[in-house]
Amino acid sequence: FKGTQKFGFTEFSLPKGMLTLLKDDIKVSPNGMIYVQPHIRRSLLAKMLNEILDTRVMLKGSMKGVKDDKTFLRLQNARQLSLKLLANVTYGYTSASYSGRMPCVELADSIVQYGRETLERAVQLIESEPKWGAKVVYGDTDSLFIYLEGRTKDDAFKIGHDIADTVTAHNPKPVKLKFEKVYLPSVLLAKKRYVGYKFEHPEDEVPTFDAKGIETVRRDGNAALQRIQEACIRILFRTRDLSQVKSFLQRQWQKILEGRVNMQDFIVAKEVRLGTYSDKVAPPPGAAVATRKMMLDPRAEPQHAERVPYIISQGEPKARLNDQAVSPEIMLANP
Secondary structure (H helix, E strand, O other), X not given: XXXXXXXXXXXXXXXXXXXXXXXXXXXXXXXXXXXXXXXXXXXXXHHHHHHHHHHHHHHHHHOOOOOOOHHHHHHHHHHHHHHHHXXXXXHHHHHOHHHOOOOOHXXXXXXXXXXXXXXXXXXXXXXXOOOOOOEEEEEEXXXXXXXXXXOOHHHHHHHHHHHHHHHHHOOOOOOOOXXXXXXXXXXXXXXXXXXXXXXXXXXXXXXXXEEEOOOOOOOOOOHHHHHHHHHHHHHHHHHOOHHHHHHHHHHHHHXXXXXXXXXXXXXXXXXXXXOOOOOOOOOOHHHHHHHHHHHHOHHHOOOOOEEEEEEEOOOOOOOOHHHHEEOHHHHHHOO
């Protein structure tokens, strides 16, 4: 540590003997960044984030036991999500190089490295404990999915809380592993794509259908796809019988082929950003529909990133998808 050191967009010189003086009060991150302990100095960023996270914990705590007041729950949930986003973008501010509000890539990198190291330690601890018989099937940034084969819902809650307490005890404050929910049953498709029947409390008798990242909750599909997929998953969870899922799908496709459906359920709405598409590649269906509308009426130009609705009509064999996309008004005029 001799001479001038680079730090973020600036440089500094460490006073001679400073590291020797603070040798018992420093922490070296996995990427080589050195932090002083809070009793020496707490940074402005640390104070700000601590207040944001403490407030979020308080808001989430106020939602417990208030199941009947939907308006209050919706308001508090919106507030805690806002604080979560605020905490998340703080990392982005530091990692965004010279365009960031607080550019310091070294700090951002140490956050990522610390997160990975903490997650790997937690996985090793959980899978090495024989009394739990647990297997970590998925870990991402700050969360873990743990598979407890052959256990009941009550067992899962007891083991889950025990795991959370044990992992928390093995980490320095304020790092904390929080037990959130039990899925019974569930389907884990890929990173950030899963669905299951969620239980948040041991006394919950009726589960909540909880989906993340799949078509039932995505906004770029249509209502028919969302409803059919959710119904299939519910049948699978309830019966564990794929033949019943197959029979349900056959009935739905028969209704579609016979035209016994609501046209509105097949409307797709995707964001359109005219002027950003390459001339060498055909534009997406929504952009094609918006362009055709503008040819008839220049005032029909959509706002940037506006969602343009369309329906995929029947086309010629091997026809391109954007040629088959038509606006709902045209489809209704000639179904």
